[in-house]
């Protein structure tokens with residue numbers, strides 16, 4: 009591999025005798041892996057588990073497979089999986105993923121929250137925020153709000169609010185060189201220092217949003233000390249934090265002069281590059297005033313939703329119902345009013361009010377467990393291929409007309425209408441694809 013000028017020298021200085029093994033590791037293939045989604049009712053057994061992880065496996069899953077399309081798996085290389093594993097929120101917590109797209113850490117954080125509590129998943133780029141929404145929906149996340157904000161605007165609304173903040177910071181990306189060699193085009197000797205200034209700015213906002221006793225998990229996918237240990241030392245010097253030691257599993261090594269933090273190098277750890285630090289906030293932030301979110305449905309909309317709920321769901325969904333135009337959303341109950349923020353996903357999209365009727369969304373049919381829904385239709389691989397390509401599916405029998413949850417491998421893939429023995433196609437146009445035989 010042809011490294012940028014200055015990179016080899018830098019790591020020879022940092023790693024000494026180990027530099028040769030480190031640089032040689034770039035000739036090996038990048039390590040592929042995925043996580044299973046523990047919130048899916050129907051599971052598949054995979055082999056080659058990543059040791060010491062609850063949900064990680066080595067290997068590749070096709071983006072066109074049933075497992076991917078129904079959100080049973082999320083592709084993520086092993087080192088990146090360590091960040092949310094260090095954070096490990098408990099159900100009920102209020103969590104912020106401050107730089108979240110495309111959603112690797114966020115999907116793992118909601119796996120820990122298990123539908124209880126709140127994840128605010130934020131992404132500054134609107135293009136990337138759309139991808140984040142798509143990934144959170146596919147994963148079936150219910151208690152997640154996706155914001156598309158700068159961190160300073162977010163900090164004005166969420167002062168002293170969160171129990172846990174994860175900042176997977178924009179960085180010089182050295183740890184991605186093997187997977188995406190074009191990441192090297194941006195690199196120069198000065199680049200890590202420039203990234204560090206941005207990281208400090210973002211962290212100032214992050215600190216403002218921590219509640220009493222809150223935790224901060226800081227990570228990068230680079231080995232540059234300027235963006236890692238130097239940032240953590242700056243945090244410790246500037247604010248009232250203490251480091252929580254990270255257990256060095258699977259070949260992680262201690263950070264430079266900060267043994268509580270963790271570095272992942274490909275010649276020690278089977279994965280790409282990563283740095284993680286775990287901190288507890290001992291300072292105090294005056295919490296902002298939080299008004300609860302309010303429902304804004306008309307009585308007609310309430311009864312249309314309740315009719316749908318009674319007819320199709322086995323249990324009532326909890327949360328705050330809100331409409332935006334004709335779109336109905338379910339917000340997590342703990343979420344305060346965040347009306348001033350740019351929102352990319354206002355909680356779980358339940359569906360659309362159309363003249364005197366309610367049509368359930370694709371996201372709802374992905375999020376609900378089949379055991380929560382009264383009627384579902386399982387389709388097998390041959391019909392799955394037709395369905396994701398946008399075709400209707402002929403059923404073996406005639407069923408009562410109405411909405412059914414489409415089931416693939418025992419997990420939901422949206423809702424669709426049946427008329428007679430035809431399952432109409434409700435797979436979103438923008439997501440359709442063809443599977444080659």
Ligand SMILES: C[S@@+](CC[C@H](N)C(=O)[O-])C[C@H]1O[C@@H](n2cnc3c(N)ncnc32)[C@H](O)[C@@H]1O
Pocket residue numbers: 106107108109110111112113114131132133136158159176177178179206210
């Ligand atoms: C390392 S990536 C996040 C990856 C993500 N956490 C995941 O696991 O899928 C860093 C993110 O920071 C965002 N970003 C860039 N500049 C930013 C800024 N000034 N403030 C906040 N986020 C920024 C990028 O758009 C990018 O999505």
